[in-house]
Amino acid sequence: MILLFIIFLFGVLGWIFERKMNPEVFRPSSKGLWDGIWWSAVTLTTVGYGDKAPVAKLGKATALILMFGGLLFISGLAASIASSLTVKQLTGNPDGFNEFKDRTLGTVDKSGTEDFLLEHFFKDVKTYSNVSLGLEELDKGEIEAFLYDDQF
Structure with missing residues (x-):
């Protein structure tokens, strides 16, 4: 409308x-x-x-x-x-979202994604100063997934 x-x-x-x-x-x-x-x-x-x-x-x-x-x-x-x-x-997929709760995840420090992960009881969240550092750690196998939702 x-x-x-x-x-x-x-x-x-x-x-x-x-x-x-x-x-x-x-x-x-x-x-x-x-x-x-x-x-x-x-x-x-x-x-x-x-x-x-x-x-x-x-x-x-x-x-x-x-x-x-x-x-x-x-x-x-x-x-x-x-x-x-x-x-x-x-x-909608119980395994899709919850399967990450016990994994080591990375996100950008002081971001909305970090707040979301902590509010939804994700246990092992590592933060990085920028996306590039997080993706490098993902490539090295230091974290299992990298989540970030950039809002402007």
């Missing part, structure tokens, strides 16, 4: 800003509203057919906000879905 709202909002804004300066692309009639929504959906999804492009300053500013905001929103949505599927898979 949020995605549809964003497409609709920026489509209307794009149409409002472009209909007078760019009437051949963003028609001034109610059909032009569909032009704006189409442009917004194509821009947000980074398809970019090139059939519609803003020329007005406010239209270009709207497009920039839509492109960068859309990039962040879509990537956040994809990350959220992937994370949910991973957690569901790990917790």
Whole structure:
């Protein structure tokens, strides 16, 4: 629903800003509203057919906000879905998640992953100042798995 709202909002804004300066692309009639929504959906999804492009300053500013905001929103949505599927898979398989509780695990010091592991009673957690050091220890066989979820 949020995605549809964003497409609709920026489509209307794009149409409002472009209909007078760019009437051949963003028609001034109610059909032009569909032009704006189409442009917004194509821009947000980074398809970019090139059939519609803003020329007005406010239209270009709207497009920039839509492109960068859309990039962040879509990537956040994809990350959220992937994370949910991973957690569901790990917790849905009793052996998949719990089998690591008695193993030697590595993670980055003072990270959300370290907090998670300690809160969920993982017994042998070694921490490292960065991912590279942890992966080196994994290669050497000093730890059995390395877990880390980088959040920005």
